[in-house]
Amino acid sequence: MQLPPLVEPAADLSIDEVRRYSRHLIIPDVGMDGQKRLKNAKVLAVGAGGLGSPVLMYLAAAGVGTLGIVEFDTVDESNLQRQIIHGQSDVGRSKAESARDSIKEINPLVDVRLHETRLDSSNVEEIFSQYDLIVDGTDNFATRYLVNDACVLLDKPYVWGSIYRFDGQVSVFWNEHGPNYRDLYPVPPPPGMVPSCAEGGVLGVLCATVGAIQATEAVKLITGIGETLLGRLMVYDALEMTFREIKVRKDPEGEPITGLIDYEAFCGVVSEEAQEAAAGSTITVDELKDMMDAGKDFELIDVREPNEYEIVSIPGAKLVPKDEILSGRALAQLPQDKPIVLHCKTGVRSAEALAAVKNAGFKDAVHVQGGVTAWATRIDKALPTY
C-alpha cells in the first residue's frame, strides 16, 4: 500500500552528507528530498540481535538521522553466528553499547540513543513516543504483542520481522491505515508449543534477508516511496528459496485494543523452574486419553480455580487450585500410592504446580500439555473452550 512520507524533510544536507549519500541522491525517487527525510527520521529498533543487526547497520548507512535501540542484554558468543553488529571483542559487553559503536563506525553522523532496559507496559509508551517508526526484532511473543499494542495506541507504524530456522516472515503494521499484528495472529500460540530460536535454532544468514527487507520497508515508509508491505505478509523459505505473499486484512471481528495488558500472562510465559520440571514429564491429551482407556490407576488433578472447573473439566479430574499446591497446604491431599497427572487450562499453571509437586517428592508426577483446552479441541469436541 502506498503511503505518504512519514517524516518531513530536514532543512538541508551538508557537503559531507551530499558526498556520503550521493548514490541515493542520484536515484530520482529518493533524491535530495528523500535523503533529507531520512536525515530527519527517528527510528527505534526493538532488539539489537539477529534482525536488529542488519536493520541498524543499513539504516545507519542510509543516513537515518536518529537511531534508538532498546536492548538490555549482553553479547554472548552464541550471538556472533548471526548478530553481525557485534564482534568477538564485544563478548560480555552491553549489546546496546556494542551496537552504538558499530553504528558510529559505519556513520558517525547518526545520533544513537540507547534504552538499556527491558521493554514493558510501564515504559513502552514513553520510549516509543520519541520515534517516528518502530522496527520490531524481538525474540518472544509477549514483547511482540506489547510492541503491537503500544504502536496501535500511539498510532505508530512499525516494521515487523520474525525468523525461525529457515523461515522468515515480514510485514508492516499500522492500525490507522491497515491491519495490525493481531489481525494476523489474534492470540499467541499455546505456551511451549512454538520453540524460540534459542530452542530450535536459526540459520544465521536468514537474519540478513529478513532484516534487509525490514530496513527497505523503513526507508520506503520514511520517504513515502513505493508499495509498502502494509496489508501484505512476505513469507520467505530459505530452503525452497521462495518468497510468497499473503494478503492480510483487518479482522472486522477483532477486539479493539484499548490499553496495555499483562503480556507475560497473555502469552503464558513459563518460569525456568517450571520448564525444567516439565521437561520429560509432559504428556499430551492423547496420551492422557490412552491412559484412561487402558484403565490405568492414576490421580488426575485440575489445578485451575473452581469457577473454571465449573465451565469445563476433564472427566475424573479432582480440583486442587494451584495456589493450594504452591503454598504446600494441599500437598497432604495428594496420593502417595499412585502417579499424579496435573492439568490446567493450557499447561502453564500445571507446569508451575508440577515443579512444586516434584520438589515435594512426587518424582513421577507429570502434567498435560495444552490442558483442558487441548482436551476440548482434540478429544471431546463437544466441550466448550474459554
Add this chain to the structure above:
Amino acid sequence: MPVTVRYFAGARAAVGVDTETREAGTLAELVGQLADAHGERLERVLPACSFLVDGTSTRDRALVLAPGSVVDVLPPFAGG
C-alpha cells in the same frame, strides 16, 4: 465446495506441498480433513496456526467457506 489451501513455513514442511485443493463446507470441516490427511506432523503444528480465509484471520471454526476461497495455514514464530 472446492477451496484452495496454502501452507507456509512449518505447515508447509509438514505437508510437503505449497498448495492443494480440498472440498469442505466450513473451516472446522477443512481443519479436520487436513489433520486426518496429513497425519501427526501437521496435527502438531495446527493448534498454533493462524487460518486466513481470503486474507482475514479467523478463529470462528464454524465459518462457511465460499467456493473458491483461499485458506492460508500459517504457523507463528517470534524469533528475532
